[in-house]
Amino acid sequence: MAKNKKIWIADDDESIRFVLESGLSEAGFNVSTFEDGNEVVNKLDIESPHLLLTDLKMPGRDGMDLLETFRNEHQKIPIIIMTAHSDLDTTVEAFEAGAWDYIAKPFDLNTAIEKINKAISEKKNVQKKLTEKEEISLRAGKILGKSPAMQDLFNSIGKLSHSDSTVLLVGESGTGKELVSQAIFEHSDRSNKKLISLNVADIPVELLESELFGHEKGAFKGAGDQRIGRFEQADKGTLFLDEVGDMPLETQTRIIRVLSSGEFYRIGGNSPIKVDVRIIAATNQNLEEKVRNGSFREDLYHRLNVIKINLPPLRDRKEDILLLTSYFLKKFSEEAKIKVKVLSKEVEELFENLIWPGNVLQLQNVCQSLTLLSSGQEISISDIPKDLSLQRKGPEMSWSDMLESWASKKLLKGDDHILNSATPIFEGTMIKAALKVTKGKKSEAAKLLGWGRNTLARKITELDL
Known part of the structure; x- marks a missing residue:
């Protein structure tokens, strides 16, 4: 070649x-x-x-x-x-x-x-092309989205199709981190091997290391047989670690050793076990903040944060809400063997203006409930639970109105030197907005802000962004 x-x-x-x-x-x-x-x-x-x-x-x-x-x-x-x-x-x-x-x-x-x-x-x-689509079909389920945020996500998955790099998925609960991990796996060179998943938060602390690394017979009370851990099960394949922010510090130390050397010992074992595993980790927590407060190891954070993908909340994907709703209503109607339910125009408008704190998972559950409980084929506003209607977005305030409200509250409380606290917030917000528009490209973001690239880099460091 x-x-x-x-x-x-x-x-x-x-x-x-x-x-x-x-x-x-x-x-x-x-x-x-x-x-x-x-x-x-x-x-x-x-x-x-x-x-x-x-x-x-x-x-x-x-x-x-x-x-x-x-x-x-x-x-x-x-x-x-x-x-x-x-x-x-x-x-x-x-x-x-x-x-x-x-x-x-x-x-x-x-x-x-x-x-x-x-x-x-x-x-x-x-390269496996995933852009300019409204969906990625998986062996179990789909990822849907025509919004710019989802098109960026599809593009990221496409770029990762040729890479074995560790991936960190960050997003609120219900944004679909497990589905995205499945998509990354199915479009990777390891798709013919195993995808092994583990939700760290679901496993009691005292059993977590046994679950990850396995144990030998008699290693501890109750260990009647040898057990193969998740790392060993995922050899040559992919290991998805969900809610990685809940991992205790002692387990984090062992994870670092595996990521750096590819070797570990079963609990109670004397022989090192060599594995070739691609890691996809996910969290809904701020790992940078956990690093600062000492509850997450900085070296592990950098080992996991090789490729970081942010999953957008549903409230930032307004274009996708009715697309997802249509998919879920069709799916649940077919499962119930009834005519496909549809939303009235009034309900469509309501759905597009809800904040959806539970994200796609909440929308899915609402669609399932409405499919089974609404009396007619068309779902009307009277079918919508009252607690859901209360989640409508409020009237928008201009940023200057919000700034004035914030300043007034601070001054009424007796705070002084408020510019010293407001300026970093203002600059940080502007930087985040520019990076979002330029999809993280710092040189382009610097131009939008009217700064040089070195100035932007210094500000990001100073503001710990």
């Missing part, structure tokens, strides 16, 4: 360029090296590679700038980024900007060659 394939390497570190050029040339690739991004762009005027391997941090035009250039002008050329473990936030941004894969420094040359071969063989034109 490597014969005559042109690989470009961009890195300002001469030693890394030398190691990669030597190793890849020996593997049969046609290698060219560049000290910075400007040299790469200049060479693009003459020819193009089959793959670009670039460092993220370089003087002048860096890896993020190259990603933008290739995305706009050379979309079919896969790019693999090189980064340090301490730069995972930028790694996530690079994936969102179109990076094919990443190699962590210090890297293993054989792993780099394996990833390069895989990227060239698959390329962009055979």
